[in-house]
Amino acid sequence: MYNGIVLDDEKLKEECGIFGIYGDSEQGLSRITYYGLYALQHRGQESAGIAVSDGGKVKHFKDMGLVSEVFDDDILEDLKGNIACGHVRYSTTGQSHITNAQPLVVKYRNGTLALAHNGNLVNAGELRRQLEKEGIIFQTSIDSEVIANLIARQDKGDTVEAVKQTVEQIRGAYALVLMTGDRLIGVRDPHGIRPLSIGRKGEKFVLASESCAFDTVGAKLIRDVEPGEIVVIDGNGLHSHYADMPRSKKLCIFEYVYLGRPDSIMDGNNIYMVRKKAGAILYKEHPAEADIVISVPDSGTAAAIGYAEASGIPFVEGLVKNRYVGRTFIKPSQKLREIGVTLKLNVLENVVKGKRVIMVDDSIVRGTTSRKLVQMLKGAGATEVHFRVSSPPVQYSCYFGIDTPSRKELVGANYSVGDIQERIGADSLGYLSLEGLKEAAGGLGCCDACFSGNYPMEVPVEGDKFILEK
Amino acid sequence: MYNGIVLDDEKLKEECGIFGIYGDSEQGLSRITYYGLYALQHRGQESAGIAVSDGGKVKHFKDMGLVSEVFDDDILEDLKGNIACGHVRYSTTGQSHITNAQPLVVKYRNGTLALAHNGNLVNAGELRRQLEKEGIIFQTSIDSEVIANLIARQDKGDTVEAVKQTVEQIRGAYALVLMTGDRLIGVRDPHGIRPLSIGRKGEKFVLASESCAFDTVGAKLIRDVEPGEIVVIDGNGLHSHYADMPRSKKLCIFEYVYLGRPDSIMDGNNIYMVRKKAGAILYKEHPAEADIVISVPDSGTAAAIGYAEASGIPFVEGLVKNRYVGRTFIKPSQKLREIGVTLKLNVLENVVKGKRVIMVDDSIVRGTTSRKLVQMLKGAGATEVHFRVSSPPVQYSCYFGIDTPSRKELVGANYSVGDIQERIGADSLGYLSLEGLKEAAGGLGCCDACFSGNYPMEVPVEGDKFILEK
Amino acid sequence: MYNGIVLDDEKLKEECGIFGIYGDSEQGLSRITYYGLYALQHRGQESAGIAVSDGGKVKHFKDMGLVSEVFDDDILEDLKGNIACGHVRYSTTGQSHITNAQPLVVKYRNGTLALAHNGNLVNAGELRRQLEKEGIIFQTSIDSEVIANLIARQDKGDTVEAVKQTVEQIRGAYALVLMTGDRLIGVRDPHGIRPLSIGRKGEKFVLASESCAFDTVGAKLIRDVEPGEIVVIDGNGLHSHYADMPRSKKLCIFEYVYLGRPDSIMDGNNIYMVRKKAGAILYKEHPAEADIVISVPDSGTAAAIGYAEASGIPFVEGLVKNRYVGRTFIKPSQKLREIGVTLKLNVLENVVKGKRVIMVDDSIVRGTTSRKLVQMLKGAGATEVHFRVSSPPVQYSCYFGIDTPSRKELVGANYSVGDIQERIGADSLGYLSLEGLKEAAGGLGCCDACFSGNYPMEVPVEGDKFILEK
């Protein structure tokens, strides 16, 4: 979910949401894609784009802004076709260009190819340098351009084969929706780090980063694309192909913790239920005597309710969120800084006054907002504040598509739990253990590198992440 | 709170939020006013405006849009002064003009007057016709222009006296923040129907529709402006005056039910606590056997938590809200209509499946969304759905600044509770009684005309409300 | 004509253009008004507005910008009616507000009144103070609001009588197009200082500041509105009324010199022919031996051709104008200042090299551009530059709707012709005499106060012009 002013520094950011649909439609598929992207808006608010194919010609439109800002009825009307793919993108400021918006649409010997990509390649720089060595030019700084080049070079008529070869060359985390003139193709990396699901709406097949998009457009979740699977949808239905390489289930655990929408289902797990269960386990690991359980809204609420239920301590709302922060909101200057935190969150004094409070958040990244919230609660008369976090300390950078600060900014990488408790001024602090979190997630294989440092593949040394930009 | 696409038809809408501040400031008061208006944004999203006085010259800026869209740093920088007032406005489409945005700034014999107004006059049409009879011209369709004319005509040097005379002439619900070159004036109608509070930030006095704006700007709530009180703030501090007419406490009860922000305090009552208590009383009046209590987010949550606490049935989140609806969001066409409801709210199937569900909302206006939500819950596998509403049926139109549909659209005005239950498909339906709601609100005097038809003053016949527009 | 960067300081600026039309139309009159205003765009580029009446309801739209920027097809489509009036406005920066855009549309006891006004009242401040004394409020700083108030107060059923009384109260220069629900009214001040003409297009009557607008919309010029005449157009055709006060012909002579479009006809004179004749007389008054006659484009060209024809010296183009200067053009900083003049005008070196050049401009206001042009010509190899101006030195401020700099900035008010010649570096300098200019204009009565100081009525002391703004 969007975190606005104050909490902006407190959460890790998803980098993209992708969507694709194949099938005849009177209405045109651009509108369904619009609603699908809207359901994925929490995965990226910087730019949005849709490409459609009418069987031959591919048209596309993309721009900076929210889905509802980028598209209007005329534009959607103009995007006619029976195959469509779309993309929403989040990005750090410096690389925020219209040129980097997706889908990337390229022409090559076998026609037109549109790519929508969520994730990050760890060998993009290497591949790019190699392609450059052969005389290739690059117009953007996105991995997708590397992927498009690899597919195009290897597509000597059999696009699926070219995709397969490309999958065998690229390393990293990625979910891809590709569209050619007459096919929709979904790809998930061999570890399945980034999510991608398959849905069905009548005769139409749908692909989306999260199943919540299926609910929004009236489709049903069939299953997830499997790690390393290449799903091809065309006039003959849906067919599976696999890259010839080892595969394993390593879904990003942070999708459960914070990134995914509560109503989505990944690997068979409903995200809300995982979060609620994480709260219950958190209670078992770190109980506290208190009068009320509150959450840091909205992302901490499911775990808080789980914690409350397990502990028998009542859940109440203790913080109110102002939902009107816009992109151009003027941040308080140094002088007004002290009023800053209440712009986004205000405490319900009557709820917390004289109470021993357990406050549950889903994660702590830098820790600055946590400290302010504890201060606010105490200022409002809470007699004790017990901070509970429904995931372990974030200690390692992500190289797989999540925007993490450098390690030296991660409070969990630099301080012990005891030190952090002191820094944020809480009366006690408890993080959910990694085992606890995995149990909540059903014990399935996950990438938990941000907590454990166990990367499922070799990664660059710190600081070398945005190598393509240099 | 803002309700977007699906619930748009289900809630009554506030018409305005007002703010004023007086006192020296290095930073300039326009920025504090900006944050104050931002805290009041839930009271109006159509237009925003700020006027400032530097002791002599009055400058102002207003435009259509959210506070964060209307103002940027350059504009705020340009609005220098040690007195400021601001306004956010909600309005029905037809009358949505930049000319109607506020504050209304006029020049007259004693200088410049800026008016920010929340409410509705019931004799505006009459007063206007009378003024027109004397040759007055009107450039807008807002009541504020009538008020400005009345003050200007009667201000023969003593502005406060002119305001007092004006208060004695106008009838209806209003909270006003007036600014002259050297004074800030707050006025509340003799019944105190619309809220207005006084705050203090160091040496500065602040006026705001709701006390949540004080928290946001680091001010402290002192007290509410009393019904019929005229509060004058100038170099000599704050002074009270009263119009010579009967006064009574009749705060709009819907501020408690839905309009006010949970963290605001009105008439000494914290709105969140009133709502939570209403939920508890609702349980006593309409218990139900069930497995879980869920709310229609966000406005039904406080009452749902109160209901859960009183009943011992656990509160969980059963519906997820998409928070990214923008002004220009394209509504689903007839063909896609069936997918409509999930755009804004999606059900957490894993939470409700196989469960007997109590769903709590704060109010029902037309009933169409209620029906869709019950369908969604049942579709997701809820075995029973018990609908509970933490206020009585809305049966009468409001003439005091709240945008209500015509009576024939109010489901509560046209059907019995039994019929409504049937229409929305719930297994049971219980509305909080008026007595219960009043008890939750601390037993204080309120205007409850929308529920009871007991208007605190004579009102026009149905349909004659927007008389000024004609 | 518009003069962009370099010449901006060199010309006097018109303040407004007005247009009105009455008559049935399938297409709707808003489109004709759009084209009419477009033809008058040279009279004002700051804001544009159109109001229409469908016999009862009056709708209007106005915004900052050129006619083609303010209106689009949807807006024009929405403005349906069989009466329309429109306005284009030029204004100095400080007072450039959307609130000051016209037509001013007000509601009053007898319905709705729309006013489009070109000109300036010299007793607006006095009238305004008097109205304020009676309790009237003002929302804008434009004279039109004073006029609207006067009409509204005096309109006790007979609008025309009220207009007549108003004409008898206001002093200054004005052309007005008024629209009520069922009438179009044109008014010209008793001296006829600002132009207003009557046209006919089939059954429709048209009013416009200049007859060029009639050509553009396919109407025919019938005659000018006479000084002090009130022309009323309604279902019974066109009727004339006259205010009861002395009348005389005092058309602003600068309309002939620079303001009017060459293809317009005022007082029976075609403006192009007046300018060309002025050039011929200028030759007689100030002959020069030279090889070529060039003009400062575009406004000096007619006179240059007249001069060339009279002298027998060939007219050629010696300066090229870049026509792409937009509103947001970035002015060269001090460092790049020296390249400034060539942004707007470049010299045709091959034309002027080795030649004795006569350069004709229509007027000199500040003289700075004149100096730069002489330098450019000499720099390009002109052996002599004889500067000829087809009007007398501008020496006095205008109080009748033309934006003149203060007297201390008028080079003609502070230096002798000999001194000016030296300052601009010309080999000779000749201004047309006032007699010569009047002869060119057919010997008709004109207001020539900017040249002679003979104001046709009492005017405020210097500097008190924008009294309404204070």
Add this chain to the structure above:
Amino acid sequence: MYNGIVLDDEKLKEECGIFGIYGDSEQGLSRITYYGLYALQHRGQESAGIAVSDGGKVKHFKDMGLVSEVFDDDILEDLKGNIACGHVRYSTTGQSHITNAQPLVVKYRNGTLALAHNGNLVNAGELRRQLEKEGIIFQTSIDSEVIANLIARQDKGDTVEAVKQTVEQIRGAYALVLMTGDRLIGVRDPHGIRPLSIGRKGEKFVLASESCAFDTVGAKLIRDVEPGEIVVIDGNGLHSHYADMPRSKKLCIFEYVYLGRPDSIMDGNNIYMVRKKAGAILYKEHPAEADIVISVPDSGTAAAIGYAEASGIPFVEGLVKNRYVGRTFIKPSQKLREIGVTLKLNVLENVVKGKRVIMVDDSIVRGTTSRKLVQMLKGAGATEVHFRVSSPPVQYSCYFGIDTPSRKELVGANYSVGDIQERIGADSLGYLSLEGLKEAAGGLGCCDACFSGNYPMEVPVEGDKFILEK
């Protein structure tokens, strides 16, 4: 010059203007580039872009719109560097995309390359297909992307050599300004069809499509880039290289006729003087007895003055042009079509009434406007209208960067001069002969294919021009 509504169909359109500058600058070169592009604005009004290099890093900004609309001070401030190149583009609607805006900036093995390109390749499709065959992807539909790929593939360290090889592969008309991290390179095709000149401003070297840009930025024209020349500017000054292929002078003759700015010098010829001389020769070839010579402004004026001078018949202005047409101007619907022509041009009735008129235009493409102008003149009372055109009939499509209609729309390709005279209703019609035009242009080698069909190289068959778009 820009021709707005009415004459839009009557002129051939240039496709681009390019600019480059190298040298140290305190101010930064982006501002000089801004003014340089502004001087070239007549060559393209659709999009504008600037790229700068600070010796290593290349930054760029481009968008749809006029130079003054695309750039503001903040953007220029952000574009720091001591090498800069810029581009203005005109394009037909269908291919009007931000993706096609220039300069094209690409990264490749040897760094960053920025390309600004004016012209059209005749073998772009063939080259593109060949590159695609090797696996290359294309993201735009502009020739420049083909050129960038060719350079990148062949640049194994020696960029100049790679450019030379590229020149030997591409066929067509082109002027290029290339920028690498540390060099500015200008290239002109071996026939020199599109213009490119070299200027000097102090220590700085400047490249521009036309020398008028040098005047605007205070630089001096040194010479034209020669056909087939590759001019390299770096820290060691300016060096020339030549592609190893036959070269000849074939400057596009239409630059003289209409496209170039009158104050530019190409191949040593001042364009204004060529046009004026063409008018004089036109008189010799097609004299007429008449009272006045008028021009179709602005492009016909130079020839009209030349015709007048040669004939002794006085030149006067007979048509007035409205200069305020904006991009979004609403075109008159069928109903209002008859008023269309006067929107853009109005006749000076008093000038032409009762006169025998010679009207001079620079060219006739479709002939529709010509017919309307003759009608307007006759309608205004001209007794005879002798139409004279200062170039031969346009009969063939251009494949070298000029947007020509298909041959069946070219009136000169389908009708005899006699037939055309009849169609446009003129009393006589005379076109300048190709010999006459060449004489005016100083007898130098020109590409005159649009008049003669003598293309300087093999061209595609009609209709295959936009082959890259397909």
